[in-house]
Amino acid sequence: MSVDRRAFLGAAGLCALAVTGTRSLEALAGTGRPETAPQGRRVPRWGMVVDLRRCLQADGCTDCIAACERAHNVPRLPSRAHEVKWIWREPYERAFAQRGSGYADEALRGKLVPVLCNHCDNPPCVRVCPVKATWKREDGIVMMDWHRCIGCRYCMAACPYGARSFNWLDPRPRVKEVNPDFPTRTRGVVEKCNFCEERLAQGRGPACVEACRERALAFGDLRDPGSQVREQLRSRHAMRRKPELGTEPSVYYRA
Amino acid sequence: MPDRAFGGGGRYWAWLGVLATLIVAGALAYQRQLALGLGITGLSRDVTWGLYIAQFTFLVGVAASAVVVVLPYYLHDYRVFGRITILGECLAVSAVAMCLLFVFVDMGQPARALNVLLYPTPSSIMFWDMLVLAGYLGLNAVIARATLAAEHRGVPPPRWLGPVIVLSIPWAVSIHTVTAFLYSGLPGRHLWLTALLAPRFLASAFASGPALLILLAMLLRRLTGFDVGREALQKLGLIVAYTMTVNVFFVLVELFTVFYSQAPEAIDHFEFLFLGLEGQAGLVPWMWASVILAVLSLGLLLTPRLRRDMRLLAAACAMVFASLWMDKGLGLIVGGFVPSPLGEVTGYVPTLPEVAIALAIWAVGSLLASVLFKVVVAVRGEPGGPDSHSRSVRAPVEA
Amino acid sequence: MRDRGLLVGGLALFVAVVTFPVWYNVAAGTTARGPEPVRPAAAGRCVAPTEYMRASHMSLLMAWRDDVVRGQERNFVGPDGKTYAKSLTRTCLGCHTNKAEFCDRCHASAAVTLTCWECHIDPASLRRAGR
Numbered sequence: 001m002s003v004d005r006r007a008f009l010g011a012a013g014l015c016a017l018a019v020t021g022t023r024s025l026e027a028l029a030g031t032g033r034p035e036t037a038p039q040g041r042r043v044p045r046w047g048m049v050v051d052l053r054r055c056l057q058a059d060g061c062t063d064c065i066a067a068c069e070r071a072h073n074v075p076r077l078p079s080r081a082h083e084v085k086w087i088w089r090e091p092y093e094r095a096f097a098q099r100g101s102g103y104a105d106e107a108l109r110g111k112l113v114p115v116l117c118n119h120c121d122n123p124p125c126v127r128v129c130p131v132k133a134t135w136k137r138e139d140g141i142v143m144m145d146w147h148r149c150i151g152c153r154y155c156m157a158a159c160p161y162g163a164r165s166f167n168w169l170d171p172r173p174r175v176k177e178v179n180p181d182f183p184t185r186t187r188g189v190v191e192k193c194n195f196c197e198e199r200l201a202q203g204r205g206p207a208c209v210e211a212c213r214e215r216a217l218a219f220g221d222l223r224d225p226g227s228q229v230r231e232q233l234r235s236r237h238a239m240r241r242k243p244e245l246g247t248e249p250s251v252y253y254r255a
Numbered sequence: 256m257p258d259r260a261f262g263g264g265g266r267y268w269a270w271l272g273v274l275a276t277l278i279v280a281g282a283l284a285y286q287r288q289l290a291l292g293l294g295i296t297g298l299s300r301d302v303t304w305g306l307y308i309a310q311f312t313f314l315v316g317v318a319a320s321a322v323v324v325v326l327p328y329y330l331h332d333y334r335v336f337g338r339i340t341i342l343g344e345c346l347a348v349s350a351v352a353m354c355l356l357f358v359f360v361d362m363g364q365p366a367r368a369l370n371v372l373l374y375p376t377p378s379s380i381m382f383w384d385m386l387v388l389a390g391y392l393g394l395n396a397v398i399a400r401a402t403l404a405a406e407h408r409g410v411p412p413p414r415w416l417g418p419v420i421v422l423s424i425p426w427a428v429s430i431h432t433v434t435a436f437l438y439s440g441l442p443g444r445h446l447w448l449t450a451l452l453a454p455r456f457l458a459s460a461f462a463s464g465p466a467l468l469i470l471l472a473m474l475l476r477r478l479t480g481f482d483v484g485r486e487a488l489q490k491l492g493l494i495v496a497y498t499m500t501v502n503v504f505f506v507l508v509e510l511f512t513v514f515y516s517q518a519p520e521a522i523d524h525f526e527f528l529f530l531g532l533e534g535q536a537g538l539v540p541w542m543w544a545s546v547i548l549a550v551l552s553l554g555l556l557l558t559p560r561l562r563r564d565m566r567l568l569a570a571a572c573a574m575v576f577a578s579l580w581m582d583k584g585l586g587l588i589v590g591g592f593v594p595s596p597l598g599e600v601t602g603y604v605p606t607l608p609e610v611a612i613a614l615a616i617w618a619v620g621s622l623l624a625s626v627l628f629k630v631v632v633a634v635r636g637e638p639g640g641p642d643s644h645s646r647s648v649r650a651p652v653e654a
Numbered sequence: 655m656r657d658r659g660l661l662v663g664g665l666a667l668f669v670a671v672v673t674f675p676v677w678y679n680v681a682a683g684t685t686a687r688g689p690e691p692v693r694p695a696a697a698g699r700c701v702a703p704t705e706y707m708r709a710s711h712m713s714l715l716m717a718w719r720d721d722v723v724r725g726q727e728r729n730f731v732g733p734d735g736k737t738y739a740k741s742l743t744r745t746c747l748g749c750h751t752n753k754a755e756f757c758d759r760c761h762a763s764a765a766v767t768l769t770c771w772e773c774h775i776d777p778a779s780l781r782r783a784g785r
Contacts, residue, residue, distance in 0.1 A: 151363015160443025
């Protein structure tokens with residue numbers, strides 16, 4: 001039997017393909033680990049209602065932002081280009097892209113309103129992620145797996161709310177006061193608000209909601225008609241950001 | 256057969272040396288990027304993709320354009336393209352290699368690149384883009400190698416090659432279509448959110464790729480005497496004339512829709528590109544240069560008398576290539592990010608290391624193309640080879 | 655076979671280069687045994703038997719990682735029936751408080767570069783740094 005160089009290289013290539021290819025096929029066929037939450041209990045649908053009237057009463061307050069940054073080791077980067085933002089303030093007309101509102105909404109024009117990941121029901125970021133590093137949980141939280149993210153930033157191009165940030169540089173030295181119970185991130189991964197899923201697991205509400213003295217932020221189960229968030233949505237007109245895109249945000253704003 | 260790459264004169268080796276120097280410089284810059292993160296580029300939270308992904312997009316087009324010579328030659332047995340087809344395939348191989356490298360250097364966590372295979376995600380267009388690009392690279396490498404090996408031995412190409420070649424034709428269309436879908440499927444990015452993006456990508460690809468091929472073939476004749484024939488170049492020039500016309504038409508259609516409808520979202524992007532927004536006007540000269548070059552090149556290409564002049568044809572091709580590079584390799588990607596979905600206008604200027612890395616990848620592609628062309632010229636120029644007089648080997652696919 | 659000398663010489667050189675680390679270590683008197691991890695003095699029991707942890711702690715950690723982040727399963731029932739939180743910083747480092755002597759010594763000796771600590775924080779070292 002004679003094997004020439006070409007045949008040898010060909011065979012080696014085929015073997016390599018078989019080894020990596022089977023993993024892919026297995027994953028596609030869904031024979032790997034299940035990736036969803038355990039069944040058998042009533043799953044809430046987490047959502048948030050921002051009361052703009054209450055929030056704007058305390059103009060200039062940034063308690064929610066500070067609480068979030070402390071809880072999640074959000075770094076403060078010197079240049080605007082490299083900023084990392086989970087919950088932040090945005091001028092009303094930018095947050096809502098209300099170009100066509102004319103003389104309406106005059107009271108809100110130029111006011112800074114809190115914005116964060118909308119945890120969409122139909123999230124474009126999840127649709128585009130090539131490695132399932134971001135996915136929608138049963139309870140509606142759009143989660144991130146920082147162990148898996150490859151840093152392609154496709155999700156940032158897909159998100160119509162600018163809610164995703166990339167770690168352009170090592171964030172660790174830029175975290176003011178490190179909270180050892182939550183990881184910092186490494187450079188080269190995307191991050192965003194996680195609706196404080198680590199606190200929800202302990203039965204606590206999100207840090208921003210807890211920190212808000214005006215009680216302008218409400219958090220709860222949108223699926224439960226009796227919940228506080230549903231009550232708030234019933235009592236006054238509320239809106240969502242860019243409803244025309246069909247993303248179905250679960251963060252509402254009471255006018 | 257690959258050993259043919261090692262023959263060659265001083266000029267050949269000097270050229271490879273220049274490319275190697277660029278590659279080393281880029282590798283050093285990339286090492287810095289690995290150590291410090293993508294923060295050393297000009298990219299930002301608002302403009303998350305820039306030079307790298309724009310080059311990737313442009314080069315997918317160059318790669319796809321091989322179909323412009325492959326289809327007439329193999330499917331329609333158009334013999335005039337006999338010598339230029341193999342050059343087109345080699346160019347495609349080099350271009351896809353560059354595409355994959357550009358995506359790789361754009362990753363924040365390159366060590367996790369294999370996650371794309373370990374966790375395949377059919378809902379993501381990027382997953383499909385990786386698949387079609389890798390497949391296209393394989394197809395072209397196999398086709399070019401098998402054809403050349405057959406010629407080297409003076410036998411007809413193997414039978415199995417026929418279906419592979421036929422497969423490569425729709426595959427070429429697919430790589431640029433899928434690459435366009437990468438962008439055109441994103442809500443909230445209004446420059447890209449148009450069904451015309453994929454057709455536009457294809458038209459510009461089938462203009463820029465063949466234009467480059469004409470220039471390279473001319474260069475090859477001057478340097479090595481390897482002549483693909485005047486008729487082939489003229490025919491390809493005609494193809495460029497048509498595809499460039501279609502491309503310009505598509506752009507005009509886009510402009511009409513955007514500006515006549517007066518819907519503000521998309522207008523902003525065009526304003527940023529052609530007039531500048533909020534003092535950010537870095538791309539304006541490039542975009543206008545692209546327009547002027549496109550108009551001039553069309554003037555040359557669409558006038559038969561001028562197109563038949565080989566020197567003017569070369570000039571027109573250079574203009575087409577430059578114009579489309581500015582349009583796709585600069586404007587289209589960055590322009591899609593400015594203004595951001597929140598209306599933020601952020602400037603983007605590539606940094607020195609970023610440019611060095613991009614140049615190095617272009618150098619890798621050039622190196623690959625040079626070596627492949629070298630092998631082609633050496634095999635084709637063999638005394639007993641098929642091209643010593645006329646092509647005697649029949650194309651494996653008959654129309 | 656005109657190249658016999660060249661071939662055999664090349665092969666010999668290849669073998670010599672490949673086995674160089676072995677000879678080097680024999681000459682330098684290095685032993686194959688790595689450093690022993692320093693176990694916590696006031697230790698109770700680990701979440702799993704020592705033998706298993708020694709061989710497979712990395713698999714356990716990877717499984718925990720995916721369970722917590724992707725599966726929302728945060729509790730681990732050990733072979734002893736006790737329940738632990740699936741947490742590197744709280745459960746593991748809760749007993750093995752000295753990361754430098756417990757983790758780093760072996761990993762350094764085996765030239766295994768971990769990426770865990772790029773994100774996860776060793777509470778003890780944070781306390782020391784704050785002091």
